[in-house]
Amino acid sequence: MKRSRKVLSWIVGALLVLIVVVVIVIATFDWNRLKPWLNEKVSQAIGRPFAINGDLSVAWQREPAEGGLAALVPWPEFTARDIRISNPSWANQPQFAHLDGLRFRLSPLGMLAHRISIPSLQLIQPSVDLERNKRGQATWDFSLPQSSAPSAWTLDLGAIGFDRGQIALDDAANKVKLQLSVEPLQQAIPYDQIVAQESADARVQAGKTAGTAAGKAVARAENNDTGNPNSAMASKTSYQFAWKADGTYQGVPASGSGRIGAVLALQQNGQPFPVQARVHIGDSHIALVGALTDPMHLAALDLKLWFTGSSMARLYPIIGVTLPDTPPYATEGRLKAELHRNGSHFSYQHFRGRVGGSDLAGDLDYTTGGARPKLSGTVTSQLLQFADLAPLIGADSNQEKQQRGDATAQPADKVLPVEPFRTDRWQAMDADVQFSAARIVHGPSLPIESLSTHLIMNNGLLQLDPLNFGLAGGSISSDIRLDGSKSPMQGTLKLRARHLKLKQLFPEFAPMQTSFGEINGDADLHVRGNSVATLLGHANGELKLLMNDGAISKTLLETAGLNVGNIVIGKLFGDKTVKINCAASDFVATDGLFDARLFVFDTEDATINVSGTANMASEQLDLDVTPHTKGLRIFSLRSPLYVKGTLKNPDVGVQKGPLLIRGAGAVALGVVAAPAAALLALVAPSHDTGNDNTCRIVLQQLRSSGRMMPSNKATSR
Numbered sequence: 001m002k003r004s005r006k007v008l009s010w011i012v013g014a015l016l017v018l019i020v021v022v023v024i025v026i027a028t029f030d031w032n033r034l035k036p037w038l039n040e041k042v043s044q045a046i047g048r049p050f051a052i053n054g055d056l057s058v059a060w061q062r063e064p065a066e067g068g069l070a071a072l073v074p075w076p077e078f079t080a081r082d083i084r085i086s087n088p089s090w091a092n093q094p095q096f097a098h099l100d101g102l103r104f105r106l107s108p109l110g111m112l113a114h115r116i117s118i119p120s121l122q123l124i125q126p127s128v129d130l131e132r133n134k135r136g137q138a139t140w141d142f143s144l145p146q147s148s149a150p151s152a153w154t155l156d157l158g159a160i161g162f163d164r165g166q167i168a169l170d171d172a173a174n175k176v177k178l179q180l181s182v183e184p185l186q187q188a189i190p191y192d193q194i195v196a197q198e199s200a201d202a203r204v205q206a207g208k209t210a211g212t213a214a215g216k217a218v219a220r221a222e223n224n225d226t227g228n229p230n231s232a233m234a235s236k237t238s239y240q241f242a243w244k245a246d247g248t249y250q251g252v253p254a255s256g257s258g259r260i261g262a263v264l265a266l267q268q269n270g271q272p273f274p275v276q277a278r279v280h281i282g283d284s285h286i287a288l289v290g291a292l293t294d295p296m297h298l299a300a301l302d303l304k305l306w307f308t309g310s311s312m313a314r315l316y317p318i319i320g321v322t323l324p325d326t327p328p329y330a331t332e333g334r335l336k337a338e339l340h341r342n343g344s345h346f347s348y349q350h351f352r353g354r355v356g357g358s359d360l361a362g363d364l365d366y367t368t369g370g371a372r373p374k375l376s377g378t379v380t381s382q383l384l385q386f387a388d389l390a391p392l393i394g395a396d397s398n399q400e401k402q403q404r405g406d407a408t409a410q411p412a413d414k415v416l417p418v419e420p421f422r423t424d425r426w427q428a429m430d431a432d433v434q435f436s437a438a439r440i441v442h443g444p445s446l447p448i449e450s451l452s453t454h455l456i457m458n459n460g461l462l463q464l465d466p467l468n469f470g471l472a473g474g475s476i477s478s479d480i481r482l483d484g485s486k487s488p489m490q491g492t493l494k495l496r497a498r499h500l501k502l503k504q505l506f507p508e509f510a511p512m513q514t515s516f517g518e519i520n521g522d523a524d525l526h527v528r529g530n531s532v533a534t535l536l537g538h539a540n541g542e543l544k545l546l547m548n549d550g551a552i553s554k555t556l557l558e559t560a561g562l563n564v565g566n567i568v569i570g571k572l573f574g575d576k577t578v579k580i581n582c583a584a585s586d587f588v589a590t591d592g593l594f595d596a597r598l599f600v601f602d603t604e605d606a607t608i609n610v611s612g613t614a615n616m617a618s619e620q621l622d623l624d625v626t627p628h629t630k631g632l633r634i635f636s637l638r639s640p641l642y643v644k645g646t647l648k649n650p651d652v653g654v655q656k657g658p659l660l661i662r663g664a665g666a667v668a669l670g671v672v673a674a675p676a677a678a679l680l681a682l683v684a685p686s687h688d689t690g691n692d693n694t695c696r697i698v699l700q701q702l703r704s705s706g707r708m709m710p711s712n713k714a715t716s717r
Helices: 002-028 031-046 068-072 108-112 191-210 212-224 229-234 312-319 386-393 398-403 510-514 532-537 554-560 563-573 658-670 673-682 694-703 712-716
Strands: 050-052 056-062 074-086 095-105 115-132 154-162 165-171 176-190 238-249 252-260 263-265 273-281 284-292 300-309 329-338 345-355 358-367 374-381 430-437 440-442 446-458 461-471 474-483 490-501 518-528 540-552 578-590 593-603 606-615 620-629 641-645 650-654
Touching (some): 031 050, 031 056, 074 108, 108 115, 176 252, 191 212, 191 238, 191 284, 191 300, 191 329, 212 329, 212 345, 238 273, 300 312, 386 398, 386 440, 474 518, 540 554, 540 694, 554 563, 563 650
Parallel strands (some): 374 430
Antiparallel strands (some): 050 074, 165 176, 176 238, 273 284, 300 329, 329 345, 358 374, 440 446, 446 461, 490 518, 518 540, 540 578, 593 606, 606 620, 620 641
16 A cells, blocks of 8 residues: 555656646747747748747746636747748738737647637737739738648637837729828727717818808718617727828828727627728818727728718729719718628718708618629708709819819810710719709709609619609609710610799799790600710700790890890890790701701791701801791891801891892791691690690691791701
8 A cells, every 4th residue: 555655656746747847848948949940830821931030938827817727727928029021022022011029828728629719919010011013913912721621720819909010002903002100099089089079070171171061961960870789889999099191092192090999809799999080082081980890800890981072073083983073072971881802782871961052861882792883772852953963964164173173174165065974984883873852953043843863874874764853843754874885975865844834934034924834845866975065966866845825035045044045036026025825846866967847936926937957066056047927017127037156156147138038938838747747746735724735726827838848958958
């Protein structure tokens, strides 16, 4: 018995001595002797040179988070100094990253279960050079070894911490060059304090860029913004580092600043990583505050997001979303994002804002991963200024164009916009967006009651199907299709105007208030070109318009902006108000040349016939205006007029000699049967009286009075 006890004592003693020896060896081991082996293994794993050039040391201490017997086992804390990772051979900079130090603790008991458990990894003064060339090769893409067999080891990384550092980005593919620095704050700033400050600054920036109303709209959006669980979790965090960036983006000066948290918690889903940023690229300003809500996969964001700038179209090179040209704007909303390698989803929720003098609100989704990214959603406006739509077709002033960054100046002698559409961007993404405006205002005197459209864009084909306006008690419905995938662009424009009440169309023109008349019209055009000017300059199709029981004057046409019309009416009637029984027009377009098959005004005193052409390609006018006095009534001008010059600068004068005879015969011979019959389809009873439309009587008389004949101008050609 005593012998066995002695043997057992020797065994226990030997084990204790062995443990002590192992502990002493480990504690006194020169870990720098492992650096060549570690450098080689890591270099093989990442596919490029890796080196620990400084000291490699280990300190031992118990882990306070552990309980029971595990709390007695000391954990090693590794510290490596002067770590360098090289760039691939094609990069301009030789070094990808340099760290003054790297520190982490490792669970020894986890190693027994083939688990590498690291509660936290601390990066000490990192300096990183990120580079991507024009072919798309990026220095942050590592050539990791591929293996079909699953690894027996698992990595359990709890969090990543860091302190001050430097990051350089040179992205030739996206034309981005930035220098970014990160510095610790003197004291941590609570999340809620940053949100409040950023909201106040966003209101000020919105007011500077898009006016006082924009600042108020952003403020209302913030007041209506309801909290969410992620915001509640983020409010428990704080910002501990500040960052600042300067450089260029797409050749335009860019700068940014913001704050971030100190520890990226990868294993705690309830611990979002706070982020805040203000970015200025050209005159576009982007501000955000929120959290990275899935730090483990760097795959989810929940942010309050503000945009301001001179035109939404200038966001395209920044965020990659095709947006229209607009006046100065400001918006605020909540951005939620799920980021994945094979496709991401962005949702701009409950946004509100101001574009020019118009308000906007809605929800938009942007998804990637398909053949093309896709934008979808709903946008609404309670009050839309008609002038704010002008940049969509390049119809704003040259000063406004310059402000929103477009270099295509409108020629002084042209009326039709020459600014080309950005059809290359139409093919960059698809869209399915519903837009509606409850009320549209065109100046003080022409209210358009509503607008609604369904915008669909698919591989460069833009469709507004339908595009509807509520106007003056009636409606304008249209279907627009433009194929931007073809060069030049091709498309169709179909428009149908019905029951536009004259007294509502011109509410400030007193003589019209006793009118019961309406305007009805149809347009069906096939177009070709890359701007409004070239589209109409190569148009083919028909344009028909009827107006009955109205009134007209030079002053009214000046107010409506009809330059040619007010000069002609002034020549014929002076500035007095003239009652119109019926105005009827039927134009046929052939490659931009609009020929008046029938264009007639029937008044109390005279019937006025207009014949000739309007060339939309050159904007040249070549028209004859022939008045015919009714019976013995006194009429101020019996001689025909000529209308030449351009849409911008018309030349209107009195014809003389043989032209008078030729013009006088036009009504008797030229006007009437086929186009009059076609226009009868537009005649509709007046909604106010239930009486028949006066144009029916006029057109039936014209239909039976002569035969169809091409216009004089077309015949002379």
